[in-house]
Amino acid sequence: MELLSRKLRHLCSTPNVSFHPKCVKLGLTRLVFVDDLMIFLRGDLPTVSKATTELAHFSTWSGLTANLDKTEIYFGGVSEEVKQLILQATSLQEGVFPFRNLGIPIHASRLHADMYGALILKLQQLFISCPSQYLSYAGRVQVLNSVLFGLGNF
Template identity: 40%
Template sequence: MLKGATENSEFNFHPKCGPLKITHLAFADDLMLLARGDAISVGILMECLSNFGDMSGLKMNVNKLNLYTAGVHRQELEDIVQLTNLVKGSMPFLYLRIPLAAIKLKISSYDSLINKTKDYIGA
């Protein structure tokens, strides 16, 4: 479905994902959707999720969802928030204990991950 959605001429890939045509990353029961920060592209992905839910009976848990954006102008962001009804999260955020951000992080941002890894391996 997501691949088909990208064939819509109005869909825009996230600028860093376009060359490889990446729309999503999945791990276990987590799904991260990626698109340019415009309401049309986000709407196309949301429609995919809705269609998938209708066919499979699986629905998004809106209490566990967040919207993360970078470089999206105020009006466009307001349109996207209204379209998705998602809570806007702030960066950096942790995903699988790894900090994710729109900017290059300092080494100190990884202290928690490094310390947990050291504890795990007994270093």
């Protein structure tokens, strides 16, 4: 995955390819989890085509392939014409916002408090469960602060 990360970062330094507009400051091209990969790039045909080529090279080299039945592409701020060109070029299914990753809603725009309902419910269940009964009030506050701080980082 380190090789793929380097290839994606290098890809953004080539002509006609760029970072996703919201990821330029961080230089963010991807998020890698145990069995999930999210790639963030500018939504235009040259960028997506070159990224698809890099993914194919990586797959050949590593033997790792994406499950195309579970792979979706998401668009934000892309014209319908460009969107259709990209969908035809990649043969991927278009995903719909909001979607959930690790229980957190992901959306193209700013999230609102009501979108965190499922996460808040899980936190409430955590504090009601048996292990949390052994925590003091200060311990519970510390756990809650850690979770909320981690959520902001996520």
